[in-house]
Amino acid sequence: MSDTPDAPAYLDPLTGRTWPLDAPRWCAEADADGDRRPLLLTPLPGIGREAIDPAAPGLWRYAAALPFRPAAPITLGEGRTPLVPRRFAGGTMHAKCEWLMPSGSFKDRGAAVMLSLLREQGIVSVLEDSSGNGGAAIATYAAAGGLRARILVPESTSPAKTVQSRAAGAAIALVPGTRQDCADAAEREGEARADGIFYASHNWHPFFLQGTKLLAYELWEDLGFRAPDNVIVPCGAGSNVLGCGIGFSELRRAGQIESLPRIFAAQPANCAPVARAFLDEEPAAAAPTIAEGTAIARPIRLREVLGVLEESQGGAVMLTEAEIAAATLALARDGLYVEPTSAQAAAAFGRLLAAGTIAPEETTVVVLTGSGLKATPRIADLLGVAG
Amino acid sequence: MSDTPDAPAYLDPLTGRTWPLDAPRWCAEADADGDRRPLLLTPLPGIGREAIDPAAPGLWRYAAALPFRPAAPITLGEGRTPLVPRRFAGGTMHAKCEWLMPSGSFKDRGAAVMLSLLREQGIVSVLEDSSGNGGAAIATYAAAGGLRARILVPESTSPAKTVQSRAAGAAIALVPGTRQDCADAAEREGEARADGIFYASHNWHPFFLQGTKLLAYELWEDLGFRAPDNVIVPCGAGSNVLGCGIGFSELRRAGQIESLPRIFAAQPANCAPVARAFLDEEPAAAAPTIAEGTAIARPIRLREVLGVLEESQGGAVMLTEAEIAAATLALARDGLYVEPTSAQAAAAFGRLLAAGTIAPEETTVVVLTGSGLKATPRIADLLGVAG
Incomplete structure (x- = not known):
């Protein structure tokens, strides 16, 4: 790392203030009200296909796109998940099977990259808060990398979840x-x-988004080095929306693609702060949803998530509980056994197709984020059997 | 398909009798005692690297090695699982992450290939018996391929398992x-x-082994088109032992490798018919084991499984319940969250290394077959927490 003016730096997107990457940091200093703000990185130039390392495992083939390269990445082979064309809701979706990751969800991209970069900087002990896929991914890659992990979960969390x-x-x-x-x-x-513990939050730390952005590079390569027309992702805190926004923007900056794909956020109507804001609907109190992974009432990067949806000319879709349940079962009946949270993206595909917002002949990626094996009781309930 | 003398055919390995592949068949006719015998296929010539189709999804890149090519494979992107070098038990194992498959286990290789070939032959409805990974894989690929599936399970099976x-x-x-x-x-x-239903058993049908054999091709490619020195697999009915035996034999026949890797079967001491037979120990009654997936008291292809272990100069290892439990937790502590059944292979690696049967400098593949997400209650129990 160097601290020349062009070196990648932490960036407060609200104020434009930057900090060098050398010193680990997870947020901007709290303002006068004591509010912390999440950081991004300054824009990176992106890479072309010649910079792909075919010998590197999984997503590390795109390591040249990272702000710096860890000498020893923590890897369990994450990434390079299948992109499978499947008929769904009267169209053809390209299902990106992000649940086929070591810990069972897409969060492995962010966790592997974030912890690899932080370990390179001397961090040996990390803090996280998540009883779901984020916590599992951080725990998994901390284990793989020999880091200590402490994970805070609400005391109401069922023991099975941890x-x-x-x-x-x-x-x-x-x-x-x-x-x-x-x-x-x-x-x-x-x-x-x-105790020197570092808050390696999958929501707060910008290095996490450096991992999720690699989904964009991978889709680009999956499709023969072209961007899809549309990408639909389940959206809670928005790490996949932001990851796609960052990654495809880098590819455009590097001259590899002409324009961003349209990026669509799928949210449960019962907890849809991003979709409500994008669609100019009144905020509403959050209600329980079977799409647990996206039940984020106050996404800390709301402004940036909305920015990606706008810039990409994408959109947002709010799904009813019945639509999410139906999509979960329809995917399973097609062999795609994923969490209800993931199934939202497929439900949104059906909606966008029916509305004519996306066309059948376009290439639309539906990102399926988490394994159904993590949701056995929930799916049993949908089937009406004891789980 | 043709029925020239050299065309692939069903083979009764005991009698040498063959049947053409054209007519679906899952066993040799019952003998005078009413006993059925399982079939193999006549030996196939194998393929070299020039026959790999880089544009095909997942394991279908090796489709030229199959007895015939289905016009429309049933695929969810199965195969091309990570091969990850990890320190374990004082050595370095190459963990083959076969649990990173659409249904959560290695059985997707066999199910995808078998059902693709059978569907090509006109089968539209399949029968299977398994409450475990085999049943899940058949159900998944039947769904993906538009086939009806009927699965028999013991009435004592907990609802969560199905x-x-x-x-x-x-x-x-x-x-x-x-x-x-x-x-x-x-x-x-x-x-x-x-009702025209066809017994597409993961244990009986030789097309299933045509899928599992592709693991050998994949390991060969993973390692830069070389065979490993050793492959250690959890062994119940033996489909991975046989798959490796068939696949590496084809590669040898095709002149791609000089000799077979040594193939080792890991079994729970509580249910170890293969290991006992190989090690010349007295048969013993089966007892319960946490390695449920390998609790097969009467493997129908015992003779052929032993043949592979012998021909490859491999071996068999019997693991205590404590060893299996310890390996499960040790793998999880390294980020590899797999079923106890899978962990046996790692436990066997430690044993073989300690005994000097395999050397630290050799390339040893440890096949991790099933996701830990399928064994949450069991793993919770090992951890001493409620699951």
Whole structure:
């Protein structure tokens, strides 16, 4: 790393202020109100196909696109997931099978890259807050990389949900109160950095998005070095929307593609802050949803997520619980056994096709993010059998 | 297909009798005692690297190695799983992550190929007996291929175990009695072929092994078109032992490798008919094991499995329940979250290394077959937490 003016840096997208990457950092300093803001990185130039390393495992073939290259990536072979054309809802979707990752979800891209970069910078102990796919991915790659992981989860979390993270050796700490209380506690611990622990949050740290952006590079290569016309992703905090926005923007900057694909965010109507804001609908209180992974009432990067949807001329879709359930079962009946959270993207595909927003002859990628094996009780319930 | 003398054919390895492939068939005719025998195919010539189709999805890149090519393979992108070098038990194993398949286990190779070939021959409705990974794989690929699937499971099977197959649309039939009673019922139904249903058993049908054999081709390519020195697989009915035996033999026949890797079967001491026979130990009654997927008391291809272990100069290892449990947790602590059944292969790696049977400098592949997400209650139990 160097700190020349063109070197990649942390960027506060609201103020334009930058910080060098050399010193680990997970947020901008709190403002006068005590509010922290999430960071991005300054725009990177992107890479062309000649910079792909065919000998590197999984997503590390695109390592030249990262802000710096870790000498020893933490890898379990994540990435290079299948892109499978399937008939669905009267059209053909290209299902990107992101659940076929070591920990069972797309979050492995972000976790592998973030922890590899942080370990390169000397971090040996990480903090995270998530009882879901994010926590499992951080626990998995911390284990693979010899890092200690401490994961805060709401005390109401069922023990089954944390078995995977516990098995990876993560210390699970139960936090009284809501999911938001848990996030707040993590931010406080992260700021304190007691015992040298670093807040490697899948929501906060911009290195996580450096991993999720590699989905864009991979889709580009999957499709013969072309961008798809549309990409539909389940959207909670928006890491896949942002990842696609960053990645495809880099590819455009590098002259590899002419324009961004349209990026669409699928959200449960019961918790749709991104979609409501994009569609100019009144905010509404969040209600429970079977699409648990996207039940994020206050996405910390709302402004940037909306920016990607706008710039790409994409959009947002709000799905009813019935639509999400039906899509979950329809995908399973086609052999694609994914979480209801993932199935939203397929449900949105059907909606966008029916509305004529996307055309059948366009190349539309539907990103399926999490394994159905993590949602057995939920799917049993949808089937009306005991799980 | 042609029926010239050199055309691939079904083969009864005991008698040498052959049948043309054109007519679907899952066993040799029952003998005078009413016993059915499983079939193989006549030896195929194998393929070299020039016959690999780089544009085909997943394992279909090796489709030229199949007895015939289906015009429309049923594919969800199965195969091309990561091969990841990891330190384990004082050595370096090459973990082949076969659980990163659409249905969560290695059985997708066999299911995708078998059902693709059978569908090409006009089969539209299949019968299977398995409450585990085999049933899930058949249900998944039947769904993906538009085939009807009926799956027999012992009536004692917990509802959670069949959620995945039910979600794929398979009809689940509960059979009173033991697992063996269930297999016997499937054989009877398979023979009767009522309603045109075909017994597409992952244990019986030789087309299944045509799928599992592609693991050998893939390892060969993963390693730069070389065979590993050793391959260690969890062994129940032996489909991975046989698949490796068939696949590496074809590669040798095609002049691509000089000799077979040594193939080692890992079995739970509590149910180890293959290992006991190979090691000349007295047969013993089966006892329960946490390695459920390998709890096969009477493997129908015992003779052929032993043949592969002998011909390859490999071996067999019997693992205690404590060893299997310890390996499961040790793998998870390294980020490899797999079923106890899979972990046996890693436990066997440690044993073989300690005994000097395999050397640290050799290239040893450890095949990790099934996802830990299918074994949450079991792994919770090992961790001493509620699952």
